[in-house]
Amino acid sequence: MLRWVALTYDLGLIALAIFDAMNSKLPARVLLERHFGGRFAVGAETEVRVEIANQLARDISLIIKDEYPPQMKLSGAREARLEIDGQTTAALVYGLTPPKRGRFEFGLIAVRYLSRWRLVWTQTRVGTPVTVKVYPNMRRAREAELRALGARSFVAARRKSQWRGEGRDFESLRDYVRGDERRHISWTATARRGKLVTRQYQMERDQTILIALDAGRLMTARIENETKLDSAVHAALALMSAAARAGDNAGLLVFGRRIQAYLPPKRGAEHLDAALEALYAVEPEMIEPSYSRAFEFVAANSRRRSLVVVLTDLVDEEGSRELLTSLKLLRPRHLPLVVTIADRDLKAVVRETPQDESELFRQSVAEEIIHLREAALRLVEAQGGLALDVTAAVLAPKLLETYLRVKERGLL
Numbered sequence: 001m002l003r004w005v006a007l008t009y010d011l012g013l014i015a016l017a018i019f020d021a022m023n024s025k026l027p028a029r030v031l032l033e034r035h036f037g038g039r040f041a042v043g044a045e046t047e048v049r050v051e052i053a054n055q056l057a058r059d060i061s062l063i064i065k066d067e068y069p070p071q072m073k074l075s076g077a078r079e080a081r082l083e084i085d086g087q088t089t090a091a092l093v094y095g096l097t098p099p100k101r102g103r104f105e106f107g108l109i110a111v112r113y114l115s116r117w118r119l120v121w122t123q124t125r126v127g128t129p130v131t132v133k134v135y136p137n138m139r140r141a142r143e144a145e146l147r148a149l150g151a152r153s154f155v156a157a158r159r160k161s162q163w164r165g166e167g168r169d170f171e172s173l174r175d176y177v178r179g180d181e182r183r184h185i186s187w188t189a190t191a192r193r194g195k196l197v198t199r200q201y202q203m204e205r206d207q208t209i210l211i212a213l214d215a216g217r218l219m220t221a222r223i224e225n226e227t228k229l230d231s232a233v234h235a236a237l238a239l240m241s242a243a244a245r246a247g248d249n250a251g252l253l254v255f256g257r258r259i260q261a262y263l264p265p266k267r268g269a270e271h272l273d274a275a276l277e278a279l280y281a282v283e284p285e286m287i288e289p290s291y292s293r294a295f296e297f298v299a300a301n302s303r304r305r306s307l308v309v310v311l312t313d314l315v316d317e318e319g320s321r322e323l324l325t326s327l328k329l330l331r332p333r334h335l336p337l338v339v340t341i342a343d344r345d346l347k348a349v350v351r352e353t354p355q356d357e358s359e360l361f362r363q364s365v366a367e368e369i370i371h372l373r374e375a376a377l378r379l380v381e382a383q384g385g386l387a388l389d390v391t392a393a394v395l396a397p398k399l400l401e402t403y404l405r406v407k408e409r410g411l412l
Contacts, residue, residue, distance in 0.1 A: 025124075029055035032109055032126050034066065040098050040134040042230075045075055050092040050109060054084040061114050063121070064092045067107030069132075073097040098134040099225070101233070101280050106130040135280045138272070141237035141396070148397035149242065149404070173197050207412045208265045208304050209243045209250040209403070210334075211236045214312035215282055216256050216289030221313070221343055223392045228341045229284045231392040232311040238396045239309065239403060240275055244268065246407065251302070252278060255294040256285040262297070265306070291326035299329050307412055309337045309399070315369060320376035327383050335411055336385040339399060340373060341392055
């Protein structure tokens with residue numbers, strides 16, 4: 001008899017719990033919203049905040065679980081049990097670090113709450129899926145700019161600091177100091193003052209830089225945790241930032257077999273934001289780039305003389321041949337700077353003493369690649385262009401140093 005009473009009691013309790021759960025909804029006056037601490041950038045942690053506003057007069061108990069992009073690195077807890085007093089708010093806060101550029105999706109927010117009769121926990125999902133953009137890391141680009149320029153900051157350039165070089169605007173006269181070039185001595189001022197006087201110049205401003213970013217097959221190669229294209233993207237942003245500080249206009253062209261994105265040369269914060277928008281979703285293609293199509297586009301859309309920086313990579317003769325042939329489309333109006341991104345320091349591999357046949361073979365391949373790259377870059381220089389072969393680790397600083405030398409020497 002007791003067994004049947006207990007069974008009846010249990011079945012009744014279960015029925016009540018089911019009825020309670022089916023007739024209990026999350027109160028409309030309990031509001032949940034997800035907010036972000038800023039825009040997402042590669043390798044930078046961004047705060048995610050789920051705000052819960054309890055507009056009811058009574059207290060509520062909630063278990064919140066946010067559905068974040070699983071590719072991102074989680075910092076903190078994305079799930080919490082909260083006791084929220086009436087007419088108050090609470091928040092679930094955690095951090096996320098994106099591993100790469102692109103689009104990522106947040107799902108719904110899972111909410112568990114006690115039913116009306118407080119017999120069971122009921123679960124629902126609120127909100128709508130949200131797609132967020134992960135941009136290149138502008139802070140990384142600016143840090144590369146500062147490391148590269150050091151004491152020769154473009155802040156000084158904007159104040160018309162004087163740099164030794166040629167082909168620049170005359171500014172003033174000053175006393176000669178050891179190390180000044182003799183051809184800059186003003187002999188008429190020297191005769192008038194009775195001591196050596198030299199001409200002082202300032203770097204030209206309002207020049208044009210156009211960065212052509214190769215998004216072809218060789219740029220898919222990975223170096224540590226990122227592709228060559230990722231390294232090139234951040235180097236391009238560092239150069240655009242430096243050019244803006246120097247008073248120059250910088251443009252951007254992304255190309256594979258076809259033109260993927262183009263930003264006409266400008267400067268300013270809005271222009272850098274436009275560059276971030278253009279670059280956040282760019283991915284390399286498993287196909288050879290068309291240098292001819294890219295350079296024809298540059299020739300047709302950039303009438304003013306520009307420093308055309310080509311961020312690319314070369315391995316075989318065929319790719320080098322097309323690049324060299326296509327460079328004729330830029331000369332003589334523009335000054336091309338071809339920057340090739342090496343997988344690693346191949347010269348260091350060649351210098352090592354091989355210990356076995358595999359290392360000997362590796363050295364032979366490295367020597368052949370070095371020979372082909374050097375030959376191609378010499379031909380670039382023979383056509384009146386500039387060439388730079390660097391590893392990804394030093395790409396940004398070496399690129400900025402080369403840009404500064406171009407300005408100091410008045411090559412534009």
